[in-house]
Amino acid sequence: MERLQILARYDWADGCCFRHPSKGEVPTAPVGLVLPPGNGGHEVRACVGCVIAMEDMKRESSRRATGNCQPTERRSSPSSAPPREV
Ligand SMILES: [Zn+2]
Numbered sequence: 125m126e127r128l129q130i131l132a133r134y135d136w137a138d139g140c141c142f143r144h145p146s147k148g149e150v151p152t153a154p155v156g157l158v159l160p161p162g163n164g165g166h167e168v169r170a171c172v173g174c175v176i177a178m179e180d181m182k183r184e185s186s187r188r189a190t191g192n193c194q195p196t197e198r199r200s201s202p203s204s205a206p207p208r209e210v
Pocket residue numbers: 141142143144170171172173174
């Protein structure tokens with residue numbers, strides 16, 4: 125799927141990316157809810173790069189789950205690196 129088609133499926137608004145809070149206000153889309161006990165819901169927002177990275181991971185895992193495709197080696201994907209411990 126094209127990157128623009130992926131991005132068009134999200135509602136974009138300025139906000140703080142959960143992985144890049146140091147960027148400050150950037151275009152972000154809601155990607156989920158964190159539900160801390162007894163504290164209501166907190167919306168998790170992600171920037172363009174993170175949304176694309178998450179969609180890539182989703183496609184990779186659904187591909188593996190269906191088993192229709194051969195596993196592919198992807199050597200150049202720095203954006204899908206696991207989040208660093210802070
Ligand atoms: Zn981000």
